[in-house]
Amino acid sequence: FASYLGRDRETGEHLNSIPALKGVLGVGYGFEQFGGELFASKASSDSIGEDSCPAPPYTGRFYNCNFLHSNQSDMPDVDGTTLGLFLQDEIALADGKVRITPGIRYDWYRQTPQETPGFTDNVTYTGLPDESSDSAFSPKLRGEWDMGPGVTLFAQWAQAFRAPTASELYLSYGGPGTYLRLGDPALEPETSNGFEIGAKLGDETFGGSINGFYNRYKNFIDAVSVTPAEVGIPAGTYPMGITQTLNRDSVEIYGAEAMVYYKQELGWHGFASFASYLGRDRETGEHLNSIPALKGVLGVGYGFEQFGGDLILTGVAARNKVENDLSKTPGYGLVDVTGWWAPEALQGAKLKAGVYNLLDTTYYDALDIPDSATLPKEY
Template identity: 55%
Template sequence: MSDISKRFWLSCAAIGALNASLLGSAHAQDGDKRDAIQLKPIVVEGQEKGINAPTVLTERETARDLQERQVDRIDDIGRLDPGINYNQTSDSINIRGLGKDRVLSTVDGIRIPWLDDGARGVQGGISTIDFDTLSTLDIIRGADSSLFGSGALGGVISLRTLNPEDLLTEGRNWGSLTKGSYDSADRSWNINQAFAARANDTYILLQGGYRAGHERENMGDIGGYGVTRTEKNPAEYDQNNLLFKIHQHVDGGHRFGFTAEQFDLDRDIHKLDASSFPMDGPRATYVPGTFWETETRKRERLSVNYDYDGSGDAWLDQASVILYWQRLTEGDDSRAIRRTYPVGNYRRDNTLEETDVGINAIGLKAIELGAYTHTFKFGVDGYLSTVKQQALGEDNCNGPNDPRCAFLHTNQAEMPEVDGGTLGLFVEDQIALYDGRLRVTPGLRFDWYERNPQETPLYEENPSFRGYPADSSDSRFSPKLRAEWDAAENVVLYAQWAQAFRAPSSTELYMTYGGPGTYLNIGNPDLKPETSNGFDIGAKFGDDQFGGSLSVYNNYYRNFIDNVSVSAAEAGVPPGMFPMGITRYVNRAHVQIYGAEAKAHYAFSNGWKTWGGIAFAVGKDTDEDVYLNSIPALKGVVGLGYATETWGTDFMMTAVAARNKVENPDSDYNKTPGYTLFDVTGWWEPEQFKGLRIQAGIYNIFDKKYWNALDIPDSGSVPKDYYTEPGRTFKISMTQRF
């Protein structure tokens, strides 16, 4: 980010702080109206008990919860729950042993694609969310097949951004929220400013955020150049986010809205470890210090929405419709100077992009049929998509047939442009029995998808181009049955069976990477969608003072998509054309993941509180009798805190067991030792500055060296210590509400 841009954002922050102060002064005449704002997930009055009501398998985190745990970006999400993990390598959330595009992420009801080019390391999607824009975060464990379609095998992360109504509480016409923080883990600072205004029944929100930082620290201690390096490569990044919303309320429970959002992340990385051989050797690939990589992550969306909260004899009790356009772009631009043939400038500008246009509509109606109350929830979820991939660049090869350049694939595409269509129709009926103490909810969803490769000139430049692959299309019915029983006051027992599915991605269907005389990695247009049968039983009990939950689950997956080695005959290519091997996406027959989760909390009357949780999972390919590397180790959390009206402090211990059950038991690369971490946080809300909150935390107090097992790739030449987590770090943040 240029100095001009930085000065612009700092100026915006200063103006925002000044305006916030002026707004606060304007309200000073009414002391009751200067109380600190408690952000609430307000959409339409009463909606939390209807369309968006969490299920028994859902944990809801509000903006206040995120603030208390200092979860202000995706890296911190593991602090919320021991069963939720973020994978730095794949940029995805892991729930119950599944990650990548097997966990669905949504923002304001719109799917966030998880992209992967399958060859050049361009992948991700969930990190294109600015957590300072969030009002609530729902964690849905397991598949909720009747409400969510493709990709919800492991669970769902449902994000809701701030609405202007969240700031304009108690009848105010103006509201402001200013946030700022510093995190030593990557030496980053951020500023975020939100304004909301109201004119009669028209509400407006404008929010902007900026973050700048460096590489995320680790515990590696080997520097210098070459593949033996374990210290993180030096990096600098800039992140921008803009969010605009306008809502028009109309008598009768109607609300119309428009949203525009843009997220940009640019990270410049000095790749000191980039070499196939030691940098000081005669066969070194690049001139030391010349290899740079720029990662770009960009998400844009425009959406219009309609929300309705009916009353009386309306034909619908509640409804919500959103029409949207969204584009997600992931890019990696690498450049260096080669000192082996072809000597000279080297560049690879790899880009993967998905554009979606879609609709998400849901309605709710409660009716009396006989002696029972039926609450029907039904809707449609459909979108058209276009996926593009390209690899541009330069090198000094002597023509396309130079055998010494067989590994340098450039100015081509690894797959054609793919147009797609996806449609989901769903319905569920919550039947209330025995005065509502027993609720039985059957549900059914139908999903259909189609992928159509298009003529793509860059794809025809691919040295392994053998014509365009066939279209891919399939459909699936996914039923669900859930039962909930109020066994006693504040005690709910539940059981659920649900099926779910995941459609193959464009990469898995159509990727072609490699060249004659070397290797080949190809997609498979005949892939079947992944399917699952999931079983959950558990209990939720208590209230805000004392409560908890317990769940046990067992999930069976069929046609699990994986990338494996195949023969030339299986790949349909001439023998000997790819002597270094051929890999292809295939369907694995059977995979099983089972486990258990438990949480509890207790708040004493004198200001003390305690909480804890534990998560355990086991996953195997039951045909091959091998464990899955996507399964995290057993993890437990225990916390103790004390709070008054103006200040508080929390102490937390996290214990993680060793992970030894991995796909390749003869290798220690994916195995990780157990560890215990200690964190302490504190906050202060001074009485003389209403709405001000200052918070700080020290993490990994004893500077423990440890690994998040999910960050370690299945294989690689990078030393294992490169994937260690940061040592002792601290974070400080300030929030001012008016």
Template identity: 50%
Template sequence: MHKLSKSFWLGCVAFGALNASMLSSAFAQDAGGQGPIELKPIVVDGKAKKTAIDAPTVLTERVTAKQMQERQVDRIDDIGRLDPGINYNRTSDSINIRGLGDNRVLTTVDGIRIPWLDDGARGVKGGMSTVDFDTLSTLDIIQGADSSLFGSGALGGVIALRTLNPEDLLTEGKNWGSITKGSYDSSDRSWNINQAFAARANNTYVLFQGGYRAGKERENMGDIGGFGATRTEKNPAEYDQNNLLFKLNQHVDGGHRFGIAAERFSADEDIDTLNASTSTYQPGSSFETKTRKRERISATYDYDGTGDAWLDQANLTIYWQKEELKDNTDAIRLRDPRSFIIPRDPFFYGYPYGVYKRDNLIEETSYGVTGNAVKELELGGVNHEFRFGGELYWQGIHQYSAGVDNCPDVDWNKIRDPFGPQSCRMLHSNSSDMPDVDSVALGLYVEDSIKFMDDRLTITPGLRFDWYDRDPQKTSDYEQSPNYAQWGYPEGSSDSKFSPKLRAEWAATDNVTLYAQWAQAFRAPSATELYLTYGNPGAYLQIGNADLEPETSNGFDIGAKFGDDQFGGSVSIYNNYYKNFIDTAAVNPAEYGVPAGMYPMGITRYINRAHVQIYGVEAKAHYAFGNGWKTWGGIAAAQGKDTDEDEYLNSIPALKGVVGLGYATETWGTDVALTAVSKRDKVEDDNDFYKTPGYATVDVTGWWEPEQFKGLRVQAGVYNLFDKQYWNAIDLPEGRVTSPKDYFSEPGRTFKVSLTQRF
């Protein structure tokens, strides 16, 4: 399954199409005489079922699969097209909402947390790219800090993804249905094929879905080739990814549904790292392979109450999930690594090239249970809508680095080594930089929407309790680390937090709702932040901090939602105050008993910043003229800084605005969108590398659904029409950067085309 050939996947698609044609008659015969069975909908278009995601919150946008198709959002790179306040950070493989990213934005798939992992030292990080967007039925964007419903990690917001159910493909009483999609994207010369097939027999529903994508490196606007750090063209690369999704749902009379799901995603990218240092590695010898995998098995129970049922809706999910991130490097080093430690000693020069390999891994295995319920009732003449639920989950995190280096056999006891004997000090591999960590977390929440003044005024108090415990394990892999003797095993970390919320909504008119909200949020420190220890004597050291406090925030939002499908929009002004914001900072070696000069490049440690503030505004509006024409627009602006140090944050995107104009008939349509982004000049340390100029791009898209071919949709788009060079500010990597800024520029003019056939 790891390396599926293109011909195999094309065969799968052909087989799926053949199944569709063959099974259509079979199910028609099976259904003969009995007709379609009417069942109360549970989760089809995301509107019938109330869950925590549907609860009143700051600013929520639900994007359906149809809307994602219209905007050609078929992978995580495209998510910025959905909302001007949403950005994807390719460097960290995370979503940025309201100036926060990484593990400060919670991402879920079918209610299950997707971990954002970071090995802390070797550059292996990410998690969001382990989702195939062609498997999605809806995507919910929750903007704003609110842990009262969502728990740890929801400081910037929540991205809640729901995968297809077989019911989504079986409309109008059909007993079978399928979707076949193919696409091409010139930004990375990738092609994609995806097949989903669903069928039902009586009250049993089944879904099979599979997808494959293959492509090359993502283009940029750099124009300097060759080898070494001056290269601005992207490194040549080839990648492929595949995913499989299976679901089986059983409906039972009375509004019950039982289901099981299995999902597997795998992606591999082979990179020819031509920009590797030519003073360190033989030019053209350095190669890197990135692997991303996610697997999960889950069982669900959904309930849609009828009549006087004691609950209106309920959901329970039990799951197992494993996510694995791996980066492998293979190169020829030009000199023995010890020449970097004592370069003046001629003993360390003259060794021939040697093999250099690193296999860096971080993985998380989790299992747990999550659920929620909704109940509406009248108490004392006042209407209440109670929402309550919780989650309990376990996590096991493992990090390891395997390596090979050109280390000749030397009796280190007979030579001058200021740091003591060691076979190959720069190897610093074949060990773990932190112990394995077992974690358990519990979250419970309840909130009540209380309606007054003929339901025009709604007051919603809410409260969530979260508790976590991280327990480092004794492992031989960690004891092999050269830093273990100095730092030993760290202490465990445990804490709890109550997160309250209070929200008021007033329906000023039938089409205008005003709201104000105060909500607290929190994030537990990760295993990496608590326990990672990495460094080399003679170079630098990075250490974890087992005494870290959880991050907390107080978020204030005021705004309005107005209008309807023809004319409407929203505006929100927010101000968030964060305490114990986790970051890294330089520390004094004497505080840790380290001899002066042992780490000349410094020691950094994870710390809690006392006070950070992020504030901003978001607004969106749309208007449909009624004769096929429509227009829309949006703007998002934010500012953030460490208020104690009076220092700006590099995670804050530049001001961004979007305006569009479109025309559509029953069979075809076209859109033109202008995206304008201001310059970003307020950055940490006033570093010019992180400053970006303003820019404007134009995108043109169109679609066609020919009447002669029912269910067929052809869609195409040209992006960055005028070939503008620009940078996504939050994409610029933090830390030590050796490549020029142009290397991180965005693609020029590109196009995308797709064909979708529904049966």
């Protein structure tokens, strides 16, 4: 609000240069972070070449022709567009010792399949699938409290949105007499509510962190072994198994992570970390094959001005809580040795090298094993 009066004291005239009474009402807010991204993509999966295979079906000495798929596409060409916008701000209280960070994100996507000659020649072709598109707002809220020197407690709630990829929607790879990998054009986007609580400890030289989390998913996107009847295919057509990407109605994933470190600019340094996760389908009670086994890592090293090295020990527990017995894996331990050299003559350059799995241990990565009874863990 502003009010002014001005006049000539000799004549009594009011001055033209004086502004009128004025009031202003406004509301606004300045945000610490905002931004977005827009991506356009084109996805295709083609096999182009020459072979000596006769016309199908392939049997006898031509059986391996089932795997070639020459001059075919395993999915239609897919034009994709994704848009993401986010807004968040940190609000400081109690002289900055308490910080509240609200935020929100908007996501939108569209995947549009295009028919091609290679796709219509696919032996699994049944027609052009539908377009997939959706959007969602995902809010979040994070709080931090500097409890004391080198101790920060935090908690967060966040919603998330994940759009299905082109291959998750439209892939159709397989040949009769072998195996089949299918997408699902009717996939819904994956959404989740996540809760996390933890602490950050220490400083740049010595410290660590510990946290626990719980995530609840709706329409969780997962690759699952299915029966021929479930996808409308005659039994025996794909004896090596059928895998399809689908939505699980309700899934929970929870776990804990911890790490500690000690580092100096020169001299000794070390670190240790631990991670444990569990995930299951809340409708069926099945444990998910996409969840890694419990894992611990211990590392120690020494650094000089121009060179240094590390010894890293990794231990992974057996994974027994899985969807089926085929996906169980034994525990294992690995030893890695790494080194680096920063030539004085090449400012800013650093050469790194390592010997990984020094003891040549045989092990199975729980996230990279076959899930069909016809395929062994070893080749």
